[in-house]
Amino acid sequence: MRGMGLVALCAGVAIPALVQAAEPVRTVFGTLPDGRTVEEVTLTNGKGVTARILSWGALLRTLDVPDRAGTPADVVLGYNDLAGYLAKPNYFGASVGRYANRVRAGRFTLDGQTYALATNDGPNALHGGAAGFDKRLWTITAVTGGTAPSVTLRYVNPDGEEGYPGTLSATATYRLDEANTLTVTYEATTDRPTIVNLTNHSFFNLAGEGSGRSILDHVLTIPAERYTPVDATLIPTGAHLPVAGTPFDFRKPTVIGAHIRAGRDVLIVRGRGYDHNWMVTDAPTADPHPVARVEDPHSGRILEIGSNQPGVQFYAGNFLDATAVGKSGLAYRQSDALALEPELVPDTPNQPAFGSARLDPGQTYRNTITYRFSTSPAHRTHR
Template sequence: MRNWVIAAAAIASTLPAVAQAGEARRAAFGALADGRAVEAVTLSNGHGVRATVISYGAILQSLIVPDRAGKAEEVTLGYADMAGYLKAPNYFGATVGRYANRIKGGSFQIDGTAYTLAKNNGPNALHGGPQGFDKRLWTITSVNDGPTASVVLSYTSADGEEGYPGALTVTATYSLNEKDELSVEYKATTTKATIVNITNHSFFNLGGEASQRGIYGHVLTIPAEATTPVDRTLIPTGELRPVAGTPFDFRKPMVVGARIRDGRDPQIVFGQGYDENFVIARDVSAQPRPHARVEDPVTGRVMEILSNQPGVQLYTGNFLDGTAIGRSGLAYRQGDGIALEPQLFPDTPNQPAFGSARLNPGQTYRNIIVYRFSTAPASN
């Protein structure tokens, strides 16, 4: 892990200084069924990286990144217009909350008061409910050019919305700098004690979204000694299971598809592939730390993910079934994208040993995620 930080610092020190190269451009993107307008903001830097964020769901709608030969291509799954996001959202690029991931039985307690949520994932609640943050229209409050181009979006979730207590005021700040780092910072404050766990649910394919090559050939590293294994409904059992000797050991670089069909491991069977939380730490840190590194050997694209959160959910698009048609006109199938979602552990509100997801009035929730892009040379 330390070598990643040293190498990244060395690379950053060799980058040429580009003053005021970052641009942010605002445009229309479409409309909702009730006529409300959806806007898009595109951030770009001097190295050919471009990120587009839309106000619906605070979604990362597009991310274009050059490969080792300088060819810029789309590296996220998603749609070219609003019709796709309304018809088959699949959480592509979405901001998910108020509580990302699963809550057992769609219920939790705060100070002895029980709260009931919609069960939108079998017997459990998932990603904030049927009308979570990913399906809300956010407000663009700030758009900035400069060495770091940025856009700030905000949303206020009413007290009782989707069953959660407290009016929650949330901001999502997307920033793109000249080190080829795309960051998203989520902040939230509340009027009542509540639970909060917000993350980004982008699906990446570093080989190119239109390449028709899935992510099973990507090489993945996750510096985690354990995972939080789940039951058949994908709720954590409470155990911290060491990754050693399992298909979930990514402490050293491993091809994603090498062990993804190992049916001897019940976790692979339950998730129909990888769909599990990795234990990066047991606390929320002040600054981002390494969560994962992904490399596509064919194009040379490398993505490192850093965050201040204690866990990262690995999901390999196991339930994509070909019915969603993406921006390139291709049917998205199982394994066409990889999601790595920094967050608190799943079902933390019902599992005190995992820590706390509680946010009180006067406190500020914060999740900072950094996607750092670079390229690796071709292997001989």
């Protein structure tokens, strides 16, 4: 991942002592109302990073990462028990699909046939519908150890579920390496033409989900010249607008809170802050490219995100309303965390100018997302 290099640790900065990477641990996390068992797999590296993944929603439940002093903290929102994910899921850490983000009016046409999807976001379909991939029990198919432990989960999405055509076989693989990179790879195949767009919906707060600090002082970089404006229902209008001179310009490191309340910008008002797509590339690429960089100046934690997908949705947690109580006993509220979702442009199935979301039999869909963590040596000021 070039162009957004990691900040080197300088002399005098505390570095946690190296420990031996532990073998993956597979445990029972809870039981669904119908009696099925939800499992959790814990991945640990030798640098103090630990990730816990649930078979429910193939979701990332915890992600412990050291700060600049070597003290770890959990940097993703979530719950300590299965009841929380069933009652107030909020897409915390979830794998979302079959089509991540929004589809206008919950309808699209493929090969002359119009399909009606479940609408669960006003008039639109969002993140696969009322019971998308985030609300399904995935099957753990492989757990591997060594210096890069991993877990692979599989979900078979039957023809017609939530209105989507074709039986889709999807996998999610989480892999943690010694470079403090958590890689999430989504792959899918189908038995008939369909649409697919999978991503991860983790909510990050690099100060720690239990810190009580908001993400408004996090510093964000998105290497995109253009973004896609939206209508009143947050569906892209079809335009690509330059970010220059707007609150959407994150080409240089910018404090998130600097323009999040820019009330004169109708698009900020419509999203209640940031809930928009940036165009990083024109089309999917063979390998991951940088899509975003986030830094918390207080803890020193840095997160660099890469993906082979063209767009990234930046959502600043605008609709968190303090009704969900998380792992540390805090009521999650607006701006307590952010999501950066590498994916296709929202509503691509209805807007050919954005590319194609089509998947045919014999093809393999793939979205490889990398989350690489490091630390900065000192508190720095950004505008």
